[in-house]
Amino acid sequence: MRLVIYVRDKSGKLKEIENVKAVARLRNYLTEDSHLSIEGMTKLITTLHSFQEITRHHYLKDVKCVATATIRQAVNKTEIEKQVKEQTDFTMQILSEYEEAYYGFLAIVNSTSLEEGITIDIGGGSTEITYFKNRELKEYHSFSFGALSLKKEFVSGDFPSEDELQVLRSFLRKQFASLPWLKDKNLPIIAIGGSARNVVQIHQAIISYPLSGVHQYVMSGEQLEEVKQYLLKFSFEEMQKVDGLSKDRADIIIPALETFQCLYEMAHGERFIVSRKGLRDGIFYEELTRDFGISIFPNVIEESLYNLAADYNINVNHMFHVTTIATNVYNLLADLYYVERADEDILDIKRGAFVYNLGCYIDGESSSQHTFYLLANRTIDGLFPRERLKMALIASYKSKPVFKQYIEPYQDWFTKEEQLKIRQLGAIVKFAYSLDTTKRKIVKEIKIEDTENGLVFFLKCSGDWQAEQYQAEKQKKHLEKIIKKPITVNFHSILSAE
Structure with a gap:
């Protein structure tokens, strides 16, 4: 038997905050003719009394008490329901x-x-x-x-x-x-x-x-x-x-x-x-979605990412813009054959960009380490462990040495080619993040030219770009190491460019 207490957090979802287990094994108190014995009834009521002390301590009003197979199969289940209602705070619902x-x-x-x-x-x-x-x-x-x-x-x-x-x-x-x-x-x-x-x-x-x-x-x-x-x-x-x-x-x-x-x-x-x-x-998912007229989330991973955004104060509009920049840069580099295009990469970029630098919620100076640990070790509904780890590596990308440090315990999870691709995507997201460092969404258009002296990025902007230029010059080295070519970043005003 288990008592679980949930609280609705700031993202709107129900979060488990208490989980109390009692080993009751009521099945062992079913007689041959399927009656729950007096000893079994006593065990049930005693355990519910211990739970009741906890629910009263927390002043809980919305408590669901559900029973499964042992009570369902008991011949005297009506009497069991009656005793629970009379002797405890709970009304038992026997699930079919x-x-x-x-x-x-x-x-x-x-x-x-x-x-x-x-x-x-x-x-x-x-x-x-x-x-x-x-x-x-x-x-x-x-x-x-x-x-x-x-x-x-x-x-x-x-x-x-x-x-x-x-x-x-x-x-x-x-x-x-x-x-x-x-x-x-x-x-x-x-x-x-x-x-x-x-x-x-x-x-x-x-x-x-x-x-x-x-x-x-x-x-x-x-x-x-x-x-x-x-x-x-x-x-x-x-x-x-x-x-x-x-x-x-x-x-x-x-x-x-x-x-x-x-x-x-x-x-x-x-x-x-x-x-x-x-x-x-499952019972609480039904409760959570009742007001929306649905019982099944349309997109579990998307729902999880929005929950992360709420939990760690992620600026969603900023992250959407960073995601747009990152996917544009990826596609332009793929057009020039500096990265090998794959549909999975776009998905990985979107996930990694959405939670990029999430660890700054804890500490800005060591945000990369916090980002990796939080994402790699937190249950994220919809993602398998390998997918979760890949997202953590992209979102926490800082440099090649730090990447190697993070991935060391998981070397056999990814091939050398896959590790290189993760570094590519991490460097692209990191560079894209630098292009919206002031969160003003001033970069409106990106073009890339492949020249003898390297790649030239042309960025059309709707405002002063000094802060973005400083960060782009600082962060472009990580992308240069990945594509093995120097990068020049040119900023232009939309009006002057026209």
Whole structure:
């Protein structure tokens, strides 16, 4: 059971500020005839009382209390609802199978840019599977088994034997085979929930992953198997101390992993992706978007960038102008064959320019370092870790030596050619930023001539350009090093040029 407190921040989004977890495992208090026992009811009410103390302390009025599979499957759920309402501040909403699946789907499409995929949310007593295409929910199913119930039914001790694993696999394959729309999809499998996050955290610990965060972390089927084999070599006591694994999940992580693997095999998964956003986030996305008459963000990455702009006081009009200058310079250099044109580059320039020098919010003198760290280590919905790192490298570009310092832990993430391209884009954005250093948007037109003595930039301006000229002369060296040619920058008034 979990209590999460959100506050609406200055960008308008709901930001998580408290996250309190209680290991209740109510599934273990369901009797054979599916009644929640007196002990289970006591556990539920006691935990809600502890949550209630916190909500009262914060004077919270808008509190949603939702229950999932264990309460939904309980024969005495009406009595459970009644007791919760009478003994606590909360009114419990028992989610239907569809609602539980839908909110998980909603969390994923509003926090990733994936257009099509299969989602899995394995809880204690149920597992929700959905298929979405064009960011629309197409199919869903709720299985009446979860990590706790699988452990209870198929594992006699704390740790499964090989024979028990074989029986468990057979059961899971049969269950997933009952859904014809799952077979051979060749799509990403997107997992939400604590077990999925733990699988990623374990893998990150194994490979000494250099970034923080699990959102949109990508694994292959082989890597899922590696994690399982890594865990199986430990005793149960040793497993409880494994880095990345919550102690209270040690006895259910293998059944959860088997579930992920069986789904991956049945659907011929293209890759395994973990979303940090889950059921509760889906509920709050619905709340957040209710006033706008939509439930799904049209563009997740754009939404994330605007949130960054609000959080770090980015001057959006200035950044749009810098982006225009940067894309113009890139296209002109590409026309002259000094950079190799690619559609992806324009996207990277727009992202990098929008958050360029964001770290000055913390400290102007060391803004590059702050920019890189903040962007590389902050979850940015819609961006995979590699995309996030590329944006951080472009937005923080200062010089070749500093670039090498930042990219050192990630050398194997990019080829030498890709690293050169990132430096090119970073130098272009840095130069473009210098051309609007006073934030007056005076540069209206750019032309470049290729001469024997180097490139000549002709800039038509609508105001005094002394500050821009000073910065352009100072920053052009980074672009010169990239294109290996000297640059002359000529400023002209629009009126005099005409």
